[in-house]
Amino acid sequence: MKMLSEIPKEFRKYGKHCNSLSRILRETNCALEDIVNTLQLGRDISVDILNEDIIDKLKGKLTRVPTLVVFGQNCHAKALFINKFLEQPILPLHSARWRYITFIYGHIKNIRLTLGHDIEIVEKLKAHEKIWTTLPEEDLQRNDEECLLDHCPSLEVELKHTLLRETVKIMVPPDCPLDQLPEILNKHMDNALPVIIYAISEDLLSEMNIQEIRKLKDIYRKPFLFVKVSESVEPVATNSKSTDSLTESEQHNVECNGQKFLSKLQNLNDQLVRLGYVNSETAKTDDIIKRKSYCLDSTLDNTLVCDTKMNEKFVLFIREVLKSSVLKMAALLSEIHSQCLRKFILSAFDMAREIQITPKRISFAQKIELKLYKSLMEIASEQQEKITQIIQRTLQDMKSNVAEVLEEYNQHIDSNHQQTAKLAMMEIQQLVLGRLSNSVANQIVQSVGCLQESFTGTLQRCLESLEKNVHDFEGSLSASDAVKQIISAAYNIDLKSSTSFSAVRTFMDRLRTLLSGLALPWTHSCQVQSSNLQWQLQVVSNMIESLSASKLAKTISLQFQEHVKSSHDAFQAAMRSLENQLFGQLEQTEEQRITIRKRHAPRFARLALESTSLCDLVLWGMPKQIKEIGRGQYGVVSSCEPWQGINPCAFKSVVPPDDRHWNDLAMEFYYTRTIPEHPRIVRLRGSVIDFTYGGGSSPAVLLIMERMTRDLYCGLRNGLTWVSRVQIAIDVIEGIRYLHSQGLVHRDIKLKNVLLDTEDRAKLTDFGFCIPEAMMSGSIVGTPVHMAPELLSGRYDSSVDVYAFGILFWYICAGQVKLPNHFDQFQNKEQLWNSVKKGIRPECLPHFDDSCWNLMERCWSAEPSMRPLLGYVQPQLEAIYKKAIADAAGKLSPKNASQLPGYNKKRCQNFVNVNNNNSY
Numbered sequence: 001m002k003m004l005s006e007i008p009k010e011f012r013k014y015g016k017h018c019n020s021l022s023r024i025l026r027e028t029n030c031a032l033e034d035i036v037n038t039l040q041l042g043r044d045i046s047v048d049i050l051n052e053d054i055i056d057k058l059k060g061k062l063t064r065v066p067t068l069v070v071f072g073q074n075c076h077a078k079a080l081f082i083n084k085f086l087e088q089p090i091l092p093l094h095s096a097r098w099r100y101i102t103f104i105y106g107h108i109k110n111i112r113l114t115l116g117h118d119i120e121i122v123e124k125l126k127a128h129e130k131i132w133t134t135l136p137e138e139d140l141q142r143n144d145e146e147c148l149l150d151h152c153p154s155l156e157v158e159l160k161h162t163l164l165r166e167t168v169k170i171m172v173p174p175d176c177p178l179d180q181l182p183e184i185l186n187k188h189m190d191n192a193l194p195v196i197i198y199a200i201s202e203d204l205l206s207e208m209n210i211q212e213i214r215k216l217k218d219i220y221r222k223p224f225l226f227v228k229v230s231e232s233v234e235p236v237a238t239n240s241k242s243t244d245s246l247t248e249s250e251q252h253n254v255e256c257n258g259q260k261f262l263s264k265l266q267n268l269n270d271q272l273v274r275l276g277y278v279n280s281e282t283a284k285t286d287d288i289i290k291r292k293s294y295c296l297d298s299t300l301d302n303t304l305v306c307d308t309k310m311n312e313k314f315v316l317f318i319r320e321v322l323k324s325s326v327l328k329m330a331a332l333l334s335e336i337h338s339q340c341l342r343k344f345i346l347s348a349f350d351m352a353r354e355i356q357i358t359p360k361r362i363s364f365a366q367k368i369e370l371k372l373y374k375s376l377m378e379i380a381s382e383q384q385e386k387i388t389q390i391i392q393r394t395l396q397d398m399k400s401n402v403a404e405v406l407e408e409y410n411q412h413i414d415s416n417h418q419q420t421a422k423l424a425m426m427e428i429q430q431l432v433l434g435r436l437s438n439s440v441a442n443q444i445v446q447s448v449g450c451l452q453e454s455f456t457g458t459l460q461r462c463l464e465s466l467e468k469n470v471h472d473f474e475g476s477l478s479a480s481d482a483v484k485q486i487i488s489a490a491y492n493i494d495l496k497s498s499t500s501f502s503a504v505r506t507f508m509d510r511l512r513t514l515l516s517g518l519a520l521p522w523t524h525s526c527q528v529q530s531s532n533l534q535w536q537l538q539v540v541s542n543m544i545e546s547l548s549a550s551k552l553a554k555t556i557s558l559q560f561q562e563h564v565k566s567s568h569d570a571f572q573a574a575m576r577s578l579e580n581q582l583f584g585q586l587e588q589t590e591e592q593r594i595t596i597r598k599r600h601a602p603r604f605a606r607l608a609l610e611s612t613s614l615c616d617l618v619l620w621g622m623p624k625q626i627k628e629i630g631r632g633q634y635g636v637v638s639s640c641e642p643w644q645g646i647n648p649c650a651f652k653s654v655v656p657p658d659d660r661h662w663n664d665l666a667m668e669f670y671y672t673r674t675i676p677e678h679p680r681i682v683r684l685r686g687s688v689i690d691f692t693y694g695g696g697s698s699p700a701v702l703l704i705m706e707r708m709t710r711d712l713y714c715g716l717r718n719g720l721t722w723v724s725r726v727q728i729a730i731d732v733i734e735g736i737r738y739l740h741s742q743g744l745v746h747r748d749i750k751l752k753n754v755l756l757d758t759e760d761r762a763k764l765t766d767f768g769f770c771i772p773e774a775m776m777s778g779s780i781v782g783t784p785v786h787m788a789p790e791l792l793s794g795r796y797d798s799s800v801d802v803y804a805f806g807i808l809f810w811y812i813c814a815g816q817v818k819l820p821n822h823f824d825q826f827q828n829k830e831q832l833w834n835s836v837k838k839g840i841r842p843e844c845l846p847h848f849d850d851s852c853w854n855l856m857e858r859c860w861s862a863e864p865s866m867r868p869l870l871g872y873v874q875p876q877l878e879a880i881y882k883k884a885i886a887d888a889a890g891k892l893s894p895k896n897a898s899q900l901p902g903y904n905k906k907r908c909q910n911f912v913n914v915n916n917n918n919s920y
């Protein structure tokens with residue numbers, strides 16, 4: 001039973017992890033409160049990510065006490081298990097109708113009847129009257145109502161037993177009818193983390209047992225450890241007692257018994273497999289561990305062991321159940337932290353974009369409106385002549401076809417209906433004006449139509465997006481609404497549909513109002529019947545006669561211009577107010593962005609580092625160091641034994657000296673861990689916090705990654721072929737391109753951050769300064785020689801990586817690690833930076849190829865916008881690579897040439913030919 005002594009250790013470990021999780025949970029709560037109090041979008045973030053429920057549930061889970069809950073086929077099976085486990089005959093083997101029994105640690109052996117939560121029932125117990133080894137039958141027996149009572153009592157047994165130390169608790173639920181079981185379990189286990197054991201003493205499970213297990217599975221949905229228990233002490237010969245000391249017949253008996261026992265165990269196993277309780281292939285814990293999941297429960301299978309083999313499997317099972325519970329909680333916390341971080345980074349991106357784009361949008365809207373205004377004013381004055389002509393032509397048409405004009409009118413009026421002359425006259429006027437409107441409308445539509453298509457759609461979108469950014473209108477009309485109104489009032493343009501010319505319609509309504517207000521000659525009272533055609537013709541002709549086309553056109557144009565002008569003024573005023581509001585808001589946005597970047601993101605990154613590190617620790621354990629392989633400014637890199645299946649494996653241990661370093665490291669960890677795998681990036685596979693480091697005073701973070709062979713600095717110092725070096729340059733560019741595609745800027749590209757594998761293929765590492773562009777604040781980071789001049793000004797973007805690559809490429813082309821002569825003369829980095837700012841760069845070495853020199857020169861251009869895009873650099877390097885291969889192939893025998901990486905005989909031949917031609 002030696003292994004069983006490991007159990008308290010497992011429980012202790014569980015308790016320690018729960019303490020860490022409780023602390024992380026408390027800090028998460030504070031951090032969430034902080035974002036609600038300090039960020040405009042804080043409430044949205046916290047509501048989005050969690051409701052109070054999750055935190056409360058987690059809190060509840062963290063206070064649960066791990067408890068071994070022993071069910072069994074019958075009391076006999078349970079007694080066999082408990083007695084074996086506690087190594088004493090504490091329970092009678094042949095008895096039934098037990099009470100709820102709980103075993104806990106106590107300094108002296110004692111029993112009492114309790115209702116849980118320390119409420120003791122005063123009852124005379126037999127055990128108090130005599131010295132006992134096995135619990136007295138009378139004390140164990142429950143009476144008929146006990147299980148039915150609201151408060152089903154528990155017989156609490158205190159034992160001074162090492163296995164019960166460290167809050168290990170054992171519960172044996174009563175053998176009561178199935179339907180009472182859930183309620184009883186609920187009562188006694190509301191604060192327990194159950195580790196479920198089912199003891200089997202018979203050869204097979206009975207129908208009742210199967211039903212009970214089914215019920216229990218419904219209640220717990222957890223893996224079960226089925227333990228086959230037997231009364232015989234040593235049923236299988238392979239146990240601790242050596243068979244050598246037995247006589248021949250004794251040996252024979254043992255062998256027979258052993259075989260019988262194994263075959264019975266196999267039958268039971270088969271039954272459990274048939275019932276789906278045990279996997280046909282017994283799941284090995286090693287397999288479980290190999291599975292890459294933070295949630296072991298689903299992968300942790302029910303297991304069958306026999307009590308003679310209980311030791312290792314039993315401990316493993318308990319370990320896995322406890323691990324699984326810690327993992328679930330840690331993974332949930334880690335998910336909360338990651339979600340917060342993701343939201344922060346996305347918001348920072350949005351904010352940076354808003355800050356950049358809003359002024360551009362405002363000036364765009366102003367420019368477009370001005371253009372629209374000018375065009376409309378032009379139309380109003382230029383089209384006046386045309387409108388006059390149209391009105392004239394229409395009036396002329398109508399004059400010569402008065403009857404036709406009236407035809408439509410007469411079709412519509414009911415012949416039996418007698419109208420008053422006044423009403424009839426108004427209707428006829430409407431008819432004439434209607435015709436006139438249509439003609440003028442067509443003309444305006446043609447002039448304004450094109451404008452609508454080309455201007456207002458974009459203007460509308462632009463204004464709408466500005467509108468979205470104005471958060472606080474309180475009381476007054478929002479600037480964007482005002483803008484919409486102005487546009488619609490000024491130009492009467494239906495912004496939703498470019499083909500709808502409400503402008504023209506509104507204009508014609510105005511025209512009608514205007515005309516109906518004129519003192520026209522036919523408005524005298526007339527007693528003629530409306531059906532009198534002669535009279536109708538007269539009304540139409542009089543009206544047409546009285547209209548002056550030029551006057552009408554002039555009035556129309558003037559009104560149109562006035563309206564456009566006043567709307568334009570109103571637009572400008574509204575735009576100014578919108579601008580003020582937006583700029584005020586942008587200042588706030590920038591403040592929020594800084595708060596996110598400096599305060600909230602690092603805080604959550606640190607929490608995420610802690611929660612995921614705990615997951616890694618529980619799942620994979622501490623990596624075991626082999627030896628130190630390198631040292632940097634911030635940490636020591638060591639090779640280690642395979643961890644999480646990574647082989648070869650290395651870890652970088654960093655001891656952050658203060659909060660700022662902790663935060664930086666946490667952000668590095670987060671970015672590196674969250675970017676999807678890429679062959680040109682050294683992937684961070686996990687992390688573990690070693691709280692015992694430095695005697696516990698200064699915890700170390702171990703960042704675990706694949707182990708590479710050496711860095712590029714080492715590679716160049718030891719010598720690399722030109723072909724390999726160009727290939728490395730391509731690899732580096734691919735790595736940087738990938739990071740940029742993920743919105744990240746590395747900011748520390750240098751020889752030591754390029755690691756090589758056994759084939760001399762490169763991967764980028766060290767994401768200490770790597771950051772999303774939107775989170776950059778202009779901090780001065782990097783390694784002096786590789787730092788672009790604008791880095792010192794604090795205003796820079798991802799092109800600093802292109803600059804750094806230019807310098808790196810110089811070393812690659814130089815084929816050695818000596819500082820460029822132009823840089824070697826400086827005493828300190830300030831001198832170097834001053835000269836770099838003045839344009840000093842590494843010198844061109846005699847063996848540099850023109851294409852290489854041109855490329856590096858372009859990459860380290862002082863002006864960031866002059867630096868080439870990486871999408872351009874890569875094909876340049878590929879061309880250099882092909883040429884390098886061809887050159888190398890030219891110098892090698894065909895057999896050796898074919899072994900060059902990327903060698904292609906035909907392509908090389910072409911290059912050789914080209915080169916030969918060039919040399920003449």
Ligand SMILES: Nc1ncnc2c1ncn2[C@@H]1O[C@H](COP(=O)(O)OP(=O)(O)OP(=O)(O)O)[C@@H](O)[C@H]1O
Pocket residue numbers: 629630631632633634635636637650652682705706707708709710711752753755765766768
């Ligand atoms: N995954 C790895 N496999 C093999 N060697 C590594 C690995 N990571 C780092 N090294 C080695 O360890 C050295 C130290 O690495 P580290 O990242 O700590 O610092 P650095 O990049 O050299 O400097 P700094 O800390 O200033 O960024 C590297 O130069 C490299 O040689």
